[in-house]
Amino acid sequence: xxxxxxxxxxxxxxxxxxxxxLCAQDMNHEYMYxxxxxxxxxxxxxxxxxxxxxxxxxxxxxxxxxxxxKKQNFLLGLESAAPSQTSVYFxxxxxxxxxxxxxxxxxxxxxxxxxxxx
Amino acid sequence: xxxxxxxxxxxxxQEGEDFTTYCNSSTTLSNIQWYKQRPGGHPVFLIQLVKSGxxxxxxxxxxxxxxxxxxxxxxxxxTQTTDVGTYFCAGPRSGGYQxxxxxxxxxxxxxx
Numbered sequence: 001x002x003x004x005x006x007x008x009x010x011x012x013x014x015x016x017x018x019x020x021x022l023c024a025q026d027m028n029h030e031y032m033y034x035x036x037x038x039x040x041x042x043x044x045x046x047x048x049x050x051x052x053x054x055x056x057x058x059x060x061x062x063x064x065x066x067x068x069x070k071k072q073n074f075l076l077g078l079e080s081a082a083p084s085q086t087s088v089y090f091x092x093x094x095x096x097x098x099x100x101x102x103x104x105x106x107x108x109x110x111x112x113x114x115x116x117x118x
Numbered sequence: 119x120x121x122x123x124x125x126x127x128x129x130x131x132q133e134g135e136d137f138t139t140y141c142n143s144s145t146t147l148s149n150i151q152w153y154k155q156r157p158g159g160h161p162v163f164l165i166q167l168v169k170s171g172x173x174x175x176x177x178x179x180x181x182x183x184x185x186x187x188x189x190x191x192x193x194x195x196x197t198q199t200t201d202v203g204t205y206f207c208a209g210p211r212s213g214g215y216q217x218x219x220x221x222x223x224x225x226x227x228x229x230x
Contacts, residue, residue: 031216040127042206043161043220050216058217059119090160094218104149104168105210105218109160 002026006091006110013081013117021076021113023091030096032074033058033107034066036087043090049074050096081117089113120145120211124221132229137197139224141190141207150183150190150209155223161206187212197228 004025013019023032031050035043035058045058047066055066063085065077074093078085092107121144131137141150149168153161165174167183167190174181180193190207207221 033218035220040222042124042222043208045217045219048217056217059219092161096216105216106151106163106166107153107161107208107218108163112160 004091004093004108004110006089006113008113009111010114011116013078013115015082015117017081018077018079019081019115020078021089021091021115023074023076023093023110025072025074025091025093025108027093027108028071029093029108030071031094031105032068033092033094034064034074034076035090035092036060036085037090037112038087046076046089078115081115083117085115086117087115089115120217120219122207122209122219122221124205124207124224126224127222128225128227130227130229131197133199134196137194137201137226139192139205139207139226141192141221143188143209143219146187146212147209148187148212148215150187150207151218152181152190152192153206153208153220154203155206156203159203194226197226199228199230202226202228 033048034046049055049068052071067075091110151166152164155161172183178195204223204225206223
């Protein structure tokens with residue numbers, strides 16, 4: 001049972017290049033999330049998905065696109081990378097328990113993907 | 119939008135001293151969770167509080183959820199070097215929202 005797997009773990013891009021980060025979970029979780037972590041900023045939500053074929057914007061969605069074609073996968077794309085997107089990206093997933101009930105929104109994180117944009 | 123602030127941002131303590139971090143949300147939370155992130159690692163779930171005024175304990179860690187469900191605290195008694203890391207609170211707004219907003223985090227350093 002691998003949990004949440006992110007690929008790649010490290011990547012260096014030049015400004016303007018594109019790339020896709022892949023997140024895969026094997027826990028049959030309905031919800032999936034992409035966060036970015038920058039020093040002193042905590043974890044900020046980029047996009048999230050409450051089910052296959054659905055996506056929604058988080059706090060900092062500009063410059064990113066996502067897709068959830070399969071329940072177990074959540075892709076984060078950068079169409080034209082900028083130095084401001086240098087960050088550590090974390091994917092997370094959770095069950096779709098009723099909000100307010102025990103276990104609702106409890107996140108399992110992947111190990112992270114460190115992206116540097118030069 | 120929802121904002122979740124934590125204080126302090128950093129805390130250095132001598133091993134054996136107590137430590138507390140406070141979490142305040144701009145909106146009422148449906149539930150609150152606490153996560154720990156070791157240096158170089160990823161956030162790992164510690165505990166969830168759902169009820170107003172709830173208090174839970176995990177060995178030396180005590181977690182509280184405020185009566186108004188807008189604030190929370192984590193208290194560690196007699197810190198150990200294994201407690202080093204950044205502690206985050208997180209939660210969705212009440213009302214069935216699924217966006218989980220994280221606090222800014224408190225980085226704990228324990229001096230042996």
